[in-house]
Amino acid sequence: xxxxxxxxxxxxxxxxxxxxxxxxxxxxxxxxxxxxxxxxxxxxxxxxxxxxxxxxxxxxxxxxxxxxxxxxxxxxxxxxxxxxxxxxxxxxxxxxxxxxxxxxxxxxxxxxxxxxxxxxxxxxxxxxxxxxxxxxxxxxxxxxxxxxxxxxxxxxxxxxxxxxxxxxxxxxxxxxxxxxxxxxxxxxxxxxxxxxxxxxxxxxxxxxxxxxxxxxxxxxxxxxxxxxxxxxxxxxxxxxxxxxxxxxxxxxxxxxxxxxxxxxxxxxxxxxxxxxxxxxxxxxxxxxxxxxxxxxxxxxxxxxxxxxxxxxxxxxxxxxxxxxxxxxxxxxxxxxxxxxxxxxxxxxxxxxxxxxxxxxxxxxxxxxxxxxxxxxxxxxxxx
Amino acid sequence: xxxxxxxxxxxxxxxxxxxxxxxxxxxxxxxxxxxxxxxxxxxxxxxxxxxxxxxxxxxxxxxxxxxxxxxxxxxxxxxxxxxxxxxxxxxxxxxxxxxxxxxxxxxxxxxxxxxxxxxxxxxxxxxxxxxxxxxxxxxxxxxxxxxxxxxxxxxxxxxxxxxxxxxxxxxxxxxxxxxxxxxxxxxxxxxxxxxxxxxxxxxxxxxxxxxxxxxxxxxxxxxxxxxxxxxxxxxxxxxxxxxxxxxxxxxxxxxxxxxxxxxxxxxxxxxxxxxxxxxxxxxxxxxxxxxxxxxxxxxxxxxxxxxxxxxxxxxxxxxxxxxxxxxxxxxxxxxxxxxxxxxxxxxxxxxxxxxxxxxxxxxxxxxxxxxxxxxxxxxxxxxxxxxxxxxxxxxxxxxxxxxxxxxxxxxxxxxxxxxxxxxxxxxxxxxxxxxxxxxxxxxxxxxxxxxxxxxxxxxxxxxxxxxxxxxxxxxxxxxxxxxxxxxxxxxxxxxxxxxxxxxxxxxxxxxxxxxxxxxxxxxxxxxxxxxxxxxxxx
Numbered sequence: 001x002x003x004x005x006x007x008x009x010x011x012x013x014x015x016x017x018x019x020x021x022x023x024x025x026x027x028x029x030x031x032x033x034x035x036x037x038x039x040x041x042x043x044x045x046x047x048x049x050x051x052x053x054x055x056x057x058x059x060x061x062x063x064x065x066x067x068x069x070x071x072x073x074x075x076x077x078x079x080x081x082x083x084x085x086x087x088x089x090x091x092x093x094x095x096x097x098x099x100x101x102x103x104x105x106x107x108x109x110x111x112x113x114x115x116x117x118x119x120x121x122x123x124x125x126x127x128x129x130x131x132x133x134x135x136x137x138x139x140x141x142x143x144x145x146x147x148x149x150x151x152x153x154x155x156x157x158x159x160x161x162x163x164x165x166x167x168x169x170x171x172x173x174x175x176x177x178x179x180x181x182x183x184x185x186x187x188x189x190x191x192x193x194x195x196x197x198x199x200x201x202x203x204x205x206x207x208x209x210x211x212x213x214x215x216x217x218x219x220x221x222x223x224x225x226x227x228x229x230x231x232x233x234x235x236x237x238x239x240x241x242x243x244x245x246x247x248x249x250x251x252x253x254x255x256x257x258x259x260x261x262x263x264x265x266x267x268x269x270x271x272x273x274x275x276x277x278x279x280x281x282x283x284x285x286x287x288x289x290x291x292x293x294x295x296x297x298x299x300x301x302x303x304x305x306x307x308x309x310x311x312x313x314x315x316x317x318x319x320x321x322x323x324x325x326x327x328x329x330x331x332x333x334x335x336x337x338x339x340x341x342x343x344x345x346x347x348x349x350x351x352x353x354x355x356x357x358x359x360x361x362x363x364x365x366x367x368x369x370x371x372x373x374x375x376x377x378x379x380x381x382x383x
Numbered sequence: 384x385x386x387x388x389x390x391x392x393x394x395x396x397x398x399x400x401x402x403x404x405x406x407x408x409x410x411x412x413x414x415x416x417x418x419x420x421x422x423x424x425x426x427x428x429x430x431x432x433x434x435x436x437x438x439x440x441x442x443x444x445x446x447x448x449x450x451x452x453x454x455x456x457x458x459x460x461x462x463x464x465x466x467x468x469x470x471x472x473x474x475x476x477x478x479x480x481x482x483x484x485x486x487x488x489x490x491x492x493x494x495x496x497x498x499x500x501x502x503x504x505x506x507x508x509x510x511x512x513x514x515x516x517x518x519x520x521x522x523x524x525x526x527x528x529x530x531x532x533x534x535x536x537x538x539x540x541x542x543x544x545x546x547x548x549x550x551x552x553x554x555x556x557x558x559x560x561x562x563x564x565x566x567x568x569x570x571x572x573x574x575x576x577x578x579x580x581x582x583x584x585x586x587x588x589x590x591x592x593x594x595x596x597x598x599x600x601x602x603x604x605x606x607x608x609x610x611x612x613x614x615x616x617x618x619x620x621x622x623x624x625x626x627x628x629x630x631x632x633x634x635x636x637x638x639x640x641x642x643x644x645x646x647x648x649x650x651x652x653x654x655x656x657x658x659x660x661x662x663x664x665x666x667x668x669x670x671x672x673x674x675x676x677x678x679x680x681x682x683x684x685x686x687x688x689x690x691x692x693x694x695x696x697x698x699x700x701x702x703x704x705x706x707x708x709x710x711x712x713x714x715x716x717x718x719x720x721x722x723x724x725x726x727x728x729x730x731x732x733x734x735x736x737x738x739x740x741x742x743x744x745x746x747x748x749x750x751x752x753x754x755x756x757x758x759x760x761x762x763x764x765x766x767x768x769x770x771x772x773x774x775x776x777x778x779x780x781x782x783x784x785x786x787x788x789x790x791x792x793x794x795x796x797x798x799x800x801x802x803x804x805x806x807x808x809x810x811x812x813x814x815x816x817x818x819x820x821x822x823x824x825x826x827x828x829x830x831x832x833x834x835x836x837x838x839x840x841x842x843x844x845x846x847x848x849x850x851x852x853x854x855x856x857x858x859x860x861x862x863x864x865x866x867x868x869x870x871x872x873x874x875x876x877x878x879x880x881x882x883x884x885x886x887x888x889x890x891x892x893x894x895x896x897x898x899x900x901x902x903x904x905x906x907x908x909x910x911x912x913x914x915x916x917x918x919x920x921x
Contacts (some may be wrong), residue, residue: 030469033479039459046480049470055480191468249719251921256886258810283812283913290810296721331723335761341753350728350757370504379761381728382768383720383801 002121003034004074004113011035018127044093052079053089057100061107070136074113076103095152102150110146165224166209166238169355172227173205175237195226205319208241239322240329242315244299245366247330247382249292254326267320273313284310295382333381334372348378398512399596402464404505413551415453416589418581418596442532450575456484456511460575467507476525483514487524489532493545519635550590555581636818640708641698643921646680647692647892649696650706665696675794678711701713703885708921710804718767721803724843731799732760761785767802804919806886814910815848835871851909857907869904
């Protein structure tokens with residue numbers, strides 16, 4: 001809705017879309033927070049009323065010559081449904097900010113607000129509402145006798161924040177479909193930076209960051225930064241590296257997976273190893289996941305349950321499980337049992353995993369794990 | 384943004400504000416009190432304009448005329464009442480965001496002191512938190528302000544508490560207004576903190592609110608008393624006793640836990656020591672019968688009270704973060720090593736050594752002592768690898784690590800999240816193709832077994848044929864018919880629970896089936912039952 005301060009009647013709602021969405025009695029209860037004092041202008045103000053969140057960026061333009069009261073106050077507000085997710089309302093804030101800036105430009109150019117034209121106002125709001133709620137989530141509007149084009153586009157909220165660079169042994173996997181490398185996603189691909197454009201071709205959900213750096217001939221730190229940015233944009237998630245010496249077990253979410261036939265069928269399609277053979281049955285998948293136990297190596301599990309007999313790719317099975325939280329990887333923490341002055345044993349304090357120690361000592365994690373398993377000076381804690 | 388690079392959690396409160404509004408709206412609203420009374424460093428960067436102003440030292444700052452022109456948390460004091468005024472008579476909660484500041488609170492109306500008096504007013508109390516807080520924090524502070532609101536309303540109704548306190552505060556405000564309204568030109572500017580400090584000194588209500596705020600900031604919650612009459616147990620976020628990882632971290636998780644409490648659960652007190660003697664007779668009775676090995680059902684029978692009474696009592700304890708819910712500790716429980724937590728193993732090892740010191744005092748160097756503490760705890764945890772029943776744990780540790788062979792160690796490991804209890808779930812599943820080889824219904828089953836299978840409505844026809852095959856195979860393997868019949872009837876009774884993939888303890892509690900009977904069912908009908916073990920969920 002578009003509201004302004006009328007010199008005679010006070011705070012008024014000029015128009016809204018859909019029309020009559022906000023009735024006058026309701027508007028009268030909230031107008032004091034929509035058309036505010038000039039000290040509260042140019043701030044994003046959001047408040048709740050009647051299961052709605054009303055948000056706006058009130059504007060005050062001061063001009064002692066042009067306006068009767070030396071200033072004009074107006075506010076373009078959005079009313080969105082109240083949800084528990086704060087991030088879903090945050091994505092409208094930049095839109096409102098930009099819309100306010102556009103209205104300031106329109107007012108300066110052709111007195112869009114101070115010389116009201118109901119048709120133009122209604123058109124603007126209608127274009128905004130329909131455009132921003134459409135699948136493309138963008139709108140364009142050009143007021144008559146104006147050169148300013150109101151162009152707004154909603155971008156998804158950035159919810160994935162990571163503080164540190166991802167470790168080199170982490171495996172980035174795409175979190176959305178279609179992939180950026182898809183033929184129909186050229187727009188999306190072209191907007192990525194050069195490093196991302198090189199790196200996404202090598203990302204297959206199997207290669208770790210170190211492997212990607214090697215294949216793409218880019219230093220691993222740069223690949224790490226690129227992956228961190230892609231995580232921030234929600235394109236990629238990090239998975240632990242798949243190794244038969246790892247330990248995995250099912251989490252509480254497995255009970256929900258058992259009830260969901262749709263998820264089981266999706267899993268069957270995903271983990272199918274050879275297309276020529278029949279796809280695995282949901283019961284096979286459930287049996288395989290149920291076989292994962294804490295502190296049991298994946299190699300033993302594979303030997304016991306023989307997933308390939310069911311035409312199941314165990315790597316994809318674990319990947320699917322970790323992605324959806326059904327499976328959790330346990331880390332191995334070596335703890336030194338003797339107090340010796342040794343760089344390696346000092347790192348074995350129960351706080352560092354084998355992978356972290358291997359990275360620090362520049363050794364292979366598999367080799368280090370084997371050494372720890374054979375050493376009487378170190379106890380392995382799997383958690 | 385206010386909180387960038389300050390390492391301050393965005394869910395921590397920055398302050399609180401109390402405003403008052405004449406219910407007839409005949410005069411503009413009034414800020415009664417803001418805490419902290421003085422402007423804090425963090426507030427100065429409430430918006431980008433404030434940051435620019437702070438940097439722009441050449442800009443001439445206009446002299447403030449009245450204390451209401453002051454800016455706190457990026458908003459002038461004059462405009463706080465506008466933001467906190469009620470907009471819907473049916474909606475008492477407030478949630479307003481201005482740039483990077485969020486105000487969450489409640490308002491309530493204080494009625495006329497006497498019929499026809501026309502002195503009713505609306506009081507709003509809002510906590511100020513960062514605009515970037517999580518939705519859990521919003522829920523937590525909404526719930527907190529609702530409780531505070533409820534306490535104040537009850538006090539107002541009982542002893543006119545709020546009206547009297549507001550009168551005390553307004554006296555100071557009126558005194559200042561009177562001073563400012565004089566026509567003398569040399570009245571100095573009176574900053575707001577001068578007024579607020581005096582109000583805080585005079586008003587019990589503001590002191591209580593201040594205590595709530597300070598405790599929430601430091602500990603995440605506590606027990607408060609308003610006017611020494613109304614007790615409030617408040618928890619916003621779990622901060623105290625960081626080593627107890629079982630305490631829910633958010634209000635939503637707390638609510639889920641409270642909703643999931645059942646009579647077959649029990650609790651663990653978060654403090655290492657039991658609560659001190661309280662005047663609450665329910666607590667005294669509870670403590671005299673409580674043990675982590677007893678369920679609420681058992682305790683309530685000893686206490687001679689109803690299930691609802693004890694569950695209500697327990698919910699209060701959990702809501703105030705004094706206790707957490709677990710399954711009763713018994714020898715058949717299985718445990719596995721828990722996931723990583725915020726506390727390092729070394730810190731936990733030191734803590735364990737402090738709680739359960741080693742009796743033998745062998746002279747060792749400092750590094751040897753440190754290493755032995757850590758190694759001991761690791762050794763204890765290896766007895767839980769991969770999963771072990773409590774009985775096996777006690778048997779093994781009694782032989783090799785007697786210091787750890789006690790329930791207190793298990794409680795410590797549970798509280799710190801080093802171990803988690805696991806549950807064995809059972810799922811009804813079709814037999815594998817491998818099992819079908821060589822199996823048929825050639826061996827004739829008795830009529831009563833056939834009738835049981837055919838009359839079972841919970842199974843599909845395909846499943847019935849599998850069960851028929853299983854029974855035929857069992858009889859072929861010389862299982863007595865009577866035994867098989869009893870096992871089959873138990874199996875059919877348990878089918879709804881198997882279809883929901885319930886865990887062993889719940890199956891026994893719901894159906895009161897004996898353990899040997901259940902073991903028999905699991906043995907004979909193994910081909911159609913799949914088991915999986917996952918960490919226990921309340």
